[in-house]
Structure formats: structure tokens, C-alpha cells
Amino acid sequence: MRGCERGRDRGFVTAEAAVVLSVLVVFTMALVWGLLVVAARIQCVDAARVGARAAARQDPVDAVVTVTREAAPDGARVTVGREGDRVRVTVVARPPMFGGLPVELREEAVALAEETVGAAGEGER
Secondary structure, eight states: OHHHHHHHHHHHHHHHHHHHHHHHHHHHHHHHHHHHHHHHHHHHHHHHHHHHHHHHTTOOHHHHHHHHHHHSOTTOEEEEEEETTEEEEEEEEOOSSOTTSOOOEEEEEEEEOGGGTTHHHHTTO
8 A cells, every 4th residue: 555655745846846947937036136136226326326437526417317327227218407506417317128017217416516614614714
């Protein structure tokens, strides 16, 4: 009888292995996607900083957008604005792979315009 019981168990082991392998593949894909999202987010942060530095130097807006897009992930949207003595660069990008997900990466960088640095202190001398 033991021979018959072992024969029946082999089907269960195969089914369990198939389920476990499927779960491992999905987990690995999720892990890789998460790493790609983190890498894209770092790219967005770096691109926003590069753009803010260029905008703070009073580079033309077209040049700021070009430099920012070069550092940003593919397909990123870049906006440049000014609020008083500060410039703000925003980079918005969709995460890689699974583009159908409603997730966006949004990073901003703010810098003080170089023309305003020291301007307040000049009149105090």
C-alpha cells in the first residue's frame, strides 16, 4: 500500500512546485520593478536639481528645459517657474514598465536666483 500512496503524492508535489515557482516569478518581477522605480525617482531628483541650478544662473528657459530633459527619464515632463527670488523646476515622469499603472514620479527642486544673492545686503553697507 505504501507504493500506491507515494504515487499519489507525486502529483501534489508537482502542483505545489508550480504554484511556488509562479509566486517566486511574480515576486522577482515586483522587486525588479520596484528597483527600476527607485532608479527613475533618483533620475528625476537629479534632473530637477540640474534644472534648478541652470535656472538659478539665469539660463534661458529653453536651455533649462533641454538640460533637465537630458538628465530626466525618457518621456518626462519638465516645468520651470519663478516665484519672487526663487526658481522652481518640476520633473514628472511615469515609472518604467507597466505604463498602464496610474503612478507618476514627481520631484521638485528650488534654488535662489543668483541675481538676488547679496542684493539685499548691498544697501546696508
